[in-house]
Amino acid sequence: MFGTSGIRGPVGTEVTAALALRVGRALGVDTDRVVVGRDPRESGETLQAALTAGLRESGTDVVDLDVAATPTVGRAVAWEDADAGIAVTASHNPPEDNGIKLWQPSGQAFDTALREEITERIESETTALANWDKFGKHQRVDHQPSHRAALLDAVTLDQPVSVILDVGNGTGGVTAEALDELGCHVETLNAQPDGSFPGRPSEPTSKNCESLSELVGASDADLGIAHDGDADRMRAVTADGEFLSGDVLLALFGREAASEGEAVAVPVDTSLAVEDHFAAGGIETRRTPVGDVYVAEAASETGVAFGGEPSGAWIWPSETLCPDGPLAACRIAAMAAERPLAARAAEVETYPIERNSVEVSQKAAVMNAVSELVAERFESVSALDGVRVDLEGGWFLLRASGTQSLIRMTAEARTEARTTEIAELAMELLAKARES
Template sequence: MDLFGTSGIRGPVGETVTAELALSVGRALGVDRDRVVVGRDPRESGEFLRSALVAGLRESGTDVIDLGVAATPTVGRAVGWRDADAGVSVTASHNPPEDNGLKLWQPSGQAFDAAAREEIEERLRTGAFDPADWDGTGDRERWDARDRHVAALRDAVDGAALDRRVVVDVGNGAGGVTVDALQSVGCRVETLNAQPDGAFPGRPSEPTPEHCESLTTLVAESDADLGIAHDGDADRMRAVAGDGTYLSGDVLLAIFARAAAEAGERVAVPVDTSLAVADYLAEADVDVEYTPVGDVYVAEAASEPGVAFGGEPSGAWIWPDRTLCPDGPLAACTVARLDAERPLADRAAAVPTYPIRRDSVAVEDKGAVMDRVREAVTDEYDAGSVRTLDGVRVDLGDAWFLLRASGTQPLVRLTAEARAAERADAVLSTARGLLADAR
């Protein structure tokens, strides 16, 4: 069936994602769980998808804690707060408004791992469902968890009085909890696109540099100290320094990781992370641990002893001592605290940036092609320089390249980075040659 990606079930409403599917997932999840937390982002389709999901859970005898419209990290945290067995966010995160999805959470705050996702898929395949007796159906309780999340965020910055002027671009999503939290610790907050609206009329949901031009302009031309941007469900957070510079994901990752980790500790990052992050952290005797791309994999690694932080350049940030759910509002409060201690622009200037090259090549059978790429790479390069966690990454000391099959398209994506531009071009050429030979 293969419904789940690393970010749960996600796709066009009425095609991949339907009320029938949500009902079935509720039934499958309710087979052996007594209490489940449910919340959704502001997409209009989320209303009937949530209703179907809740119906399936209650029909199975499972009690539901319904948060209504809530940020995904609020849902992820609430599983533990309410001693629940699982959580479900009805969201397509940063995808366009015609999409929706279901992302499932464990009590630790970590997304369902591969084994847990496979268990649900197997129940969907076999129709495994055990309806409760007429008098044993589950209850539904509505609960607004926003204040609880704000209190947790305030605690995360030790209740510090952060005299910062912050512009928050909520992106018409569910991240209003960030505004409340920043105000509660003394920030003066101005908002953009603060009205929840699942059509995302203010800007597209994903907070890319192109989509956040209004935010960067406002920060640059005002007396704001920094800017914050979220996606539709606020699991992602991107930042703008006080001079109006939109910080790249790798730079922000390096800043967060350096602040979170002490000498001898590690941080978890995906295989497509810039070499600059490892170089910057090495200055503080902090190592990187590479994972497949996807916050669930970063969270798994971040839960290991000695790992102080996990992050993805796409904007998912995980502090394992707080939660294993990517928490955009927590990242927003943390970046405000860091800026109060030392301006973001100064921190960013200390992080090196290297030339990076990217390309995508259409292939007919990406699985078979990548098998041949792996075989060629393992034959040509020392085993210690090759990682096959997610695609094939080859570390060359002063450079690296990655060939990775797209999860959604018939493409192989190529990435190459080096400390010098000519070297990056040469390494990308090497990667192209390997792919050409494997096609």
């Protein structure tokens, strides 16, 4: 039921108001106060209402943020002294999807044990419904000003910069407000919240953000910034219009956040270039399963200064364990004010990397077959998340997506020829596993 990013899928089939009601009742078993917010998808209003009903009839008070960025929801759990938070969002998924993601007071998403506990309650129909006169209260609160204030407390700019911000028709408006108050000149694209995402697809990829890259490159802007629908992700464009890869951004953020002797948490599909860049500064790389919940768990450990995913989720544990796209936007603006992003990126030596995805109907069965094939042929195998095989001069990873019916392949080596060779090997193994 719960993937690494909570419940997520098509509305009306996998994600329904009936399911939302059951989640609310399950969470209401042992909570007194819960924060709830949603991204701008039209279906979110109904899902949020069902969640709220399940919580309130369990005697749980609800703090309703209405439409709000997911990191605002994650942070507001602590601000409201609440027991948990719920973000109704499908994040970067297409508009026909929606989802439910649960948050702890630390700002960290529900971990595996907590997700399993909620799932068990839902499946066993465990509830703690209150008497008619003990229903929970409902309170509407706007925490966007609180989030903006937190960003201003966390970031200072040596000098203002010019920023073009692509909000992606999502909930990242707090970024524009914070950057403006920091003294930046801000122009926006796709700034009107609209859950059909008419301006561009919600996921801030290089292809989806071509308009942003072209506009930044043709203007005098110092950088471009892009969010997804719920603003937990952030990607960046240099002054000359180059859309920075997630691995390069991770290398830049981690090197800026961590000091010699400290560590940075990254998922298993992160480029070797990131590890090499950290090693040059005496910074340890700690690999985790893919998913911001796992990166957050590692980032909460002593000595870990930062955690991030190449997909665009960035975590500063001293601030919050929730991926905070607006915070990342303010920090990258501060870095650009101090030194151009293109100059910083040029210092990260990159290697050829190939990523591919294959749609499958039975993820678990295919991955079991992959594991058996890999065990027969290779010695250096990691099962931290999916199957990662380290080879001479490179590596490949095959893992099931936590949110979609896909098997994802990543292959990398320090030369293009070797990368192609390893990628072809990995895809051959995947094809053979699908046939078995």
